[in-house]
Amino acid sequence: MTIKDIAKESGYAVGTVSRVLNNHPDVSEKARQRILAVVAKNGYTQNPNAKNLKQSVNHSILVLVKGARNELFAALVEQLQGLVNKGPYSLLVDYFDEDTDEVLRAAALCAEKKPQGILFLGGNADNFKRSFGRITLPAVLVTSPAEGLDYPNLSSVTTDDFAASVQAVQVLLKQGHQHIAIIGGRPSFSDVSGKRFAGGRAAFAQSGLPAENLVEYGEARFCYEEGYQAMRHVLAEHPEITAAYAIADVVAIGAMRAAQDAGRKVGRDLSIIGFDGLALGEYLTPRLATIGQSVERLAQEATNTLLNAIENDAPARRVTVPFTVINGESVGPAPRR
Incomplete structure (x- = not known):
């Protein structure tokens, strides 16, 4: 399959398909979702070039961030970067809007970037039920529950x-x-x-x-x-x-x-x-x-779980990180009426 074939099946111009495949921001979300669906359906992979070959030998880990303005995820990415960089791996971080189907996006990026594993920061169970079966790489769903998602290659690290x-x-x-x-x-x-x-x-x-x-x-x-x-x-x-x-x-x-x-x-x-x-x-x-x-605990558990799956073929696991109630001045007694 070529870019022209994707354009024909998706109903969008070749230029639009190219921008989606290269993760350019100037594409409507409707067009992006349709094109990524066609890419995932057909298992399309761009012709390898020097850049992609370099990425493939770098043992990259794909991090998909569902919500570009989510401050918790920004803090998590920073922690993950520090943990992953201690070993031979590097992070490929992709930010997108909360409306985007993260699983279709992952499938398209995996075909292009060839990562060793995936960290999903945020997710929607319906998206995973529809499409995750086509992903064979080890993956960890971070901060979102994986209840009812019984895939052998999908772990989760979350708070209750x-x-x-x-x-x-x-x-x-x-x-x-x-x-x-x-x-x-x-x-x-x-x-x-x-x-x-x-x-x-x-x-x-x-x-x-x-x-x-x-x-x-x-x-x-x-x-x-x-x-x-x-x-x-x-x-x-x-x-x-x-x-x-x-x-x-x-x-x-x-x-x-x-x-x-x-x-x-x-x-x-x-x-x-x-x-x-x-x-x-x-x-x-x-x-x-x-x-x-704890952002530190979430990042540590997610990293350990994914690397253990990549390097040792460890089975999927479910990890729940404890929470604490932090008192603050923003809460006080109900005002008298």
Whole structure:
């Protein structure tokens, strides 16, 4: 199969196909997904050249980052770089939007780059169920659960997002808050988002408070800007809210700014707790309350698991990294009405 064949089958021009294969940003997501699907379906591989030959002997590891503005993933990549560079391997890091099918992207990049293994930072189980069967390399799904994904070459390293989210909402409930919002993430694109919403929802249900007292807003990517917009929307539509669980620290930080701009003092008029334990949260005013997960431990477990599979043909494993509740000034008692 040639680039012209891919263009014909996908319905896009040769130039567009070439830009997708070379990972250029100036391509619509619809075109990229269609072309990558055709590439994966036909097992297309570009003609090897000196660059690709060099990459193949460098024992590269492909890291697919689902969410270009996710600060936790940026910290994870930094840790992974340090760990992997201690050996003969090098990282090939690919960033893309949360809407992208990470498995189709992996299949296309594997055909081109010939890595030894794959680290998926974030993922959606439906994408894996549809397409992961065509990938034969050892792979590790990091921060996302691999429940129901019984592939012999797919491991996972994650935190118990459900249990951690139960505790996050319980922190707010123990402070007397009765009108709570859960904001951030998009459960339809992210299994992590779904687990965190479900955990927060379960904690609220156990409280015995009326179901209508819980507001859910799951239309925000993991970034400051969309956290800001989510909190702004919730406060405009539900001014009775006195506390929010933001399912990622970047969402929480954006939400804190929105609350301040709306005239709500964080920690007094509106309490906010996040998830991830980013270092930045320690230096905010007020200091951010959050669920901490160890980036160092996640990176170490993921690296060890993948290298053991590559070098020793070790079987797939499931690793759960513990979390901690980090108290902060962003959470306080419910204000008196």
